[in-house]
Each structure stands twice: as structure tokens, then as C-alpha cells.
Amino acid sequence: MNLFSVSSPEHNDDEHPENAKRVPAIHRVLDFDAIVAAAIRHISPDSYAAATDEQLAAVHDRDYIRGLREVMARAPAYIDHAPTYITPQSFECAALAAGAALAAVESTLHASRSTPHASFALVRPPGHHAPPSHAMGFCLFNNVALAARRAQQLGLAKVMIVDFDVHHGNGTQDAFYSDPSVLFVSTHQSGIYPGAGDAQEIGEGKGLGFTINVPMHAGVGDKGFQRVADEIIAPAADRFQPDILLVSAGYDAHWHDPLASLQLSCGGYHRLGAVLGEIARKHCAGRLVFVLEGGYDLTALANGVANTIRGACGLPIHDPLGPSTRPEPDLTSLLGRLKSLHSL
Ligand SMILES: [Zn+2]
Secondary structure (H helix, E strand, O other), rough: OEEEEEOOOOOOOOOOOOOHHHHHHHHHHHOOOOOHHOOOOEEHHHHHHHHHHHOOOOOOEEEEEHHHHHHHHHEEEEEOOEEEEEEHHHHHHHHHHHHHHHHHHHHHOOOOOOOOOOEEEEEEOOOOOOOOOOEEEEEEOOHHHHHHHHHHHHHOOOOOEEEEEOOHHHHHHHHHOOOOOOEEEEEEEOOOOOOOOOOOOOOOHHHHOOOOEEOOOOOOOOHHHHHHHHHHHHHHHHHHHOOEEEEEEEEOOOOOOOOOOEOHHHHHHHHHHHHHHHHHHHHHOEEEEEEEOOOOOOOHHHHHHHHHHHHHHHOOOOOOOOOOOOOOOOHHHHHHHHHHHHOO
């Protein structure tokens, strides 16, 4: 697994859950976990650069890019009600985070037997709430959407994005809502921020059927996610046959996370990593890129990332936090509705 890392220490607010402690906390676990460390190839930050305005414009409106650069003069400030903060260096940090996601996609094309096809872009600020036209929900540039467009520029025509952050990936959905070349699947807790992602939101125009939303009640955990992976995500991939699989990897669906109430454990993230790795090997010649989104309990975040990597690389689970002890609501009626909506 190639590891790209942009910790953005200058984009920080100690009082905010999305702060500069997050990526270093992940590194501490990855570096001290000998099994994971042996599976990781650290990519030097010298080998990639901040995304250019031209590259950002593959998803974002030029007015927004220009406006965000201009608003840096007013930093530190809040620029939306989530709240999304900026510091004077936030534009550069966000452009570098996006640049790392682009480089992670590029690396999957240069893979060979001795170098891996899978990558993890451990980047922040996160991206999946940012639509083409504005900043939103701690996100400035939509890293995974930019990665999808980069893949297509490189000839990988069909891109599948799976977003397992606890919040709906509204920005990513907006970017591809009428686009049949990108299959977007989002699992999220229903009724929380940002309020989008109803099962009935399935795309429009030529993109009708290429957005799959899986809104889950509070309390759904490992068993429910396993069913979603087996009954929705894998069959959707079999039908779509993507050329590359991108993942908005958020860790706020962990039972220990303070921002939401799904009940995934590190074992659940391990299983997701394994299923997604399997899909990438089956359809995409192994081309798989994880891009970090949320996750605000540092222990759950770091061990969630480690177990996603373990799952994707065929390594065993290591879960210091254990599973949730709460019972899970049954997903049968939601899954039935989704299967009928999407003919799966
Ligand atoms: Zn989130």
C-alpha cells in the first residue's frame, strides 16, 4: 500500500474536531504496528505538488477557487456554519491535500508486480462535503472528486466511489449527479449533517441510477455494514465494472466517535477494507485509492485506518477498542427498498 501523507499543521484550530492532531495520530499507530508498517511504502512528499488551479477546475468553479484564495486575506475566520475554519495557509494546505490525492491515483497506473496498486492518501482538510461551488462541512476542495476526474484524464473511464464516512458525501454526489461515468455509493447515518443522501436520491438525467445512497438508522454497526457491502456495494460494482475504485474513507462511523451514532468497530473497517480490495482486484486490476475524510476520536481514527489497510492487504484484524456492545437495528427493509430502487 502506497501511503501519501499531508498533515497540514498550518490548517489548524485546536478547539475544532478537524484539527492538525489527526494525521500524526494515524502515523503513530501505523509506524508502531509492525505488520502494517511492513505492508506500507511511504511516498516522499517531494514527489508530488499542490493541485494547480487548472487541476482544481476539473471539479470546482473558477469563481470559487479565486474567491477562496481571496478570502485567505481575512483568515483566521469561519467560512460556513459547520463551522468550516480557515487559517492564512488553508488554501495551500487544501491544494496540497488534493495534489496528494491526484498523485495517489497516478501511482496506481505505474504499479507493477513489485510495487502495489493500492494507495491511501492520508490528507486533510477533508473534501467530500465540498460541492463544486463552495466550501462546506470542514471541506475546502473535494479531494476524491478531483481524484476521479484525474483518473478519467488518465484513461480510466469508469470510476466507482464508495463513501463510508458517517456523513453523506453531498459534495461528491453534486459533482457527479448527472454523470453516468462515475458510480457514487454513500453509506451514512440518516438524519444528521448535512441532511442529504435520502435513498430516493439516485442521480438525474444520464446519471440516473449512478448514485446509490444508503441512509442508516443510528446504531447500525458491523453486521449491517457487512450486509450493505455484500448486498449493495459488491453487486453494484459487478454491474458497473469500474476501471478504478476510489474510497472516501471516514472513521466517524466508529462506535467511539463523538460526532455520530453508528456502531462500526475496527473489525468492521477491516471487513470493508477486505471487500473493497476484492472489488478492486476483480474489476480494476487492483487499482484502489483510499482518501481520508472524517474521524474525530483519534484512537478510533488511527486504528480504523490501520485495519482498513490490514483488510485491503489480506492481513489479520487488530482491534484494541473492541466491538460495540449495543444491539444493532435490522437493515432488511432498507436493503429491500434499495435493491428494488436500483434493481440489484
Ligand atoms: Zn464525517
